[in-house]
Amino acid sequence: MDCCTAVEREIDKVLSKFTCLQDHTNRTIGELINSIQSIRNELLEVPDDQELTATQALILSQSVKRIREAVSRMSTEHKDLHGSVSKVGKAVDRNFVSDFSVITTDGAFDGETKIKLLNEVIAEHFLRQGMLDVAEALNEDAMLHLDNARKEPFLELHRILGALKVQDLRPALEWAEANRQKLMEQNSSLEFKLHRLYFVDLIRRGPENQVEALMYTRNFAPFANQHVRELQILMGSLLYLKQGLENSPYVTLLDPIYWEEICDVFTRDACSLMGLSVESPLSVSIRAGCHALPPLLSIRQVMNERRVPGVWANKDELPVEIDMGMEYIYHSTFACPILRQQSTDNNPPLRLVCGHVISRDALNKLANGNKVKCPYCPVEQLPSEAKQIFF
Numbered sequence: 357m358d359c360c361t362a363v364e365r366e367i368d369k370v371l372s373k374f375t376c377l378q379d380h381t382n383r384t385i386g387e388l389i390n391s392i393q394s395i396r397n398e399l400l401e402v403p404d405d406q407e408l409t410a411t412q413a414l415i416l417s418q419s420v421k422r423i424r425e426a427v428s429r430m431s432t433e434h435k436d437l438h439g440s441v442s443k444v445g446k447a448v449d450r451n452f453v454s455d456f457s458v459i460t461t462d463g464a465f466d467g468e469t470k471i472k473l474l475n476e477v478i479a480e481h482f483l484r485q486g487m488l489d490v491a492e493a494l495n496e497d498a499m500l501h502l503d504n505a506r507k508e509p510f511l512e513l514h515r516i517l518g519a520l521k522v523q524d525l526r527p528a529l530e531w532a533e534a535n536r537q538k539l540m541e542q543n544s545s546l547e548f549k550l551h552r553l554y555f556v557d558l559i560r561r562g563p564e565n566q567v568e569a570l571m572y573t574r575n576f577a578p579f580a581n582q583h584v585r586e587l588q589i590l591m592g593s594l595l596y597l598k599q600g601l602e603n604s605p606y607v608t609l610l611d612p613i614y615w616e617e618i619c620d621v622f623t624r625d626a627c628s629l630m631g632l633s634v635e636s637p638l639s640v641s642i643r644a645g646c647h648a649l650p651p652l653l654s655i656r657q658v659m660n661e662r663r664v665p666g667v668w669a670n671k672d673e674l675p676v677e678i679d680m681g682m683e684y685i686y687h688s689t690f691a692c693p694i695l696r697q698q699s700t701d702n703n704p705p706l707r708l709v710c711g712h713v714i715s716r717d718a719l720n721k722l723a724n725g726n727k728v729k730c731p732y733c734p735v736e737q738l739p740s741e742a743k744q745i746f747f
């Protein structure tokens with residue numbers, strides 16, 4: 357953050373100088389144009405065959421001199437501005453690290469398979485953002501051959517979301533009805549919320565929709581048990597059909613937040629139903645990387661200063677734990693109570709016969725011949741009886 361502030365300070369300096377220069381230049385040019393204009397008018401009044409008087413010639417030559425001086429002054433000021441602009445570049449270089457090679461894993465993106473995977477991730481990101489043409493262009497240029505089955509879920513998602521954004525509920529309703537069973541299984545209230553928006557919209561449009569609104573209430577039948585309170589509110593709102601919802605105690609039903617909410621609910625539920633993560637894995641990775649870079653860079657610097665390069669020998673593992681906050685925690689993790697280390701693929705958690713769980717490295721350390729004593733309840737068992745568990 358300090359780096360950003362330092363650069364911002366330089367940018368502010370340039371901007372204030374620039375505004376100052378711009379004002380000054382505009383004013384000078386305006387004055388010069390006015391004076392040229394008045395000289396021109398004066399000259400036009402002089403008949404063609406008459407020579408300039410000595411005073412007129414003097415005024416003319418003085419104006420030319422003044423213009424020359426002004427132009428050269430402006431160009432000097434402009435050059436001065438260049439100095440300030442280049443200071444911004446220097447401030448960026450000084451405050452930000454441009455070379456991250458010290459903390460990258462060599463060969464992370466080498467090889468055809470890895471490059472193809474990376475391109476697929478990028479193409480999927482564009483599909484997810486709804487930038488279908490960009491994704492298609494990348495698909496062709498990088499010869500990814502993404503098949504339609506891979507693209508279809510994203511296309512459908514964006515078609516429905518696009519409709520929801522212009523308050524067209526039909527595509528979303530059709531999709532939710534078709535997937536009702538699965539949505540119910542994941543305890544989703546998407547379909548109910550879609551019907552509620554449709555119903556409120558009918559009521560909002562006034563008494564001429566009374567019959568249609570009443571008929572529409574049938575759609576709520578499958579949700580009667582789950583959403584009793586909300587349904588009571590909706591039925592109550594029917595009483596204000598004539599008076600208008602906006603003049604009723606049910607005015608909150610018209611809150612535009614419901615339309616914003618429905619887009620989020622749809623994205624979340626549809627993604628989870630289609631087996632997609634709600635956020636693009638690429639943008640999550642980049643955000644996580646931005647979060648992790650500063651501490652990693654400072655660790656690297658400390659390691660270089662103290663000449664302990666070996667500490668970060670295992671490139672698959674970070675030398676320090678980086679607290680990413682709850683937002684980035686997707687899986688449960690296991691920390692071995694004996695070694696006080698987080699388990700890894702090479703050192704997975706093992707469940708002992710007695711039910712206690714320790715890491716494989718801890719078990720190997722504790723094993724005595726072909727026997728091991730649980731460090732918690734001293735049950736003796738064979739190390740081979742321990743079973744790997746997966747979180």
Ligand SMILES: [Zn+2]
Nearest residue numbers: 710712730733
């Ligand atoms: Zn035990």
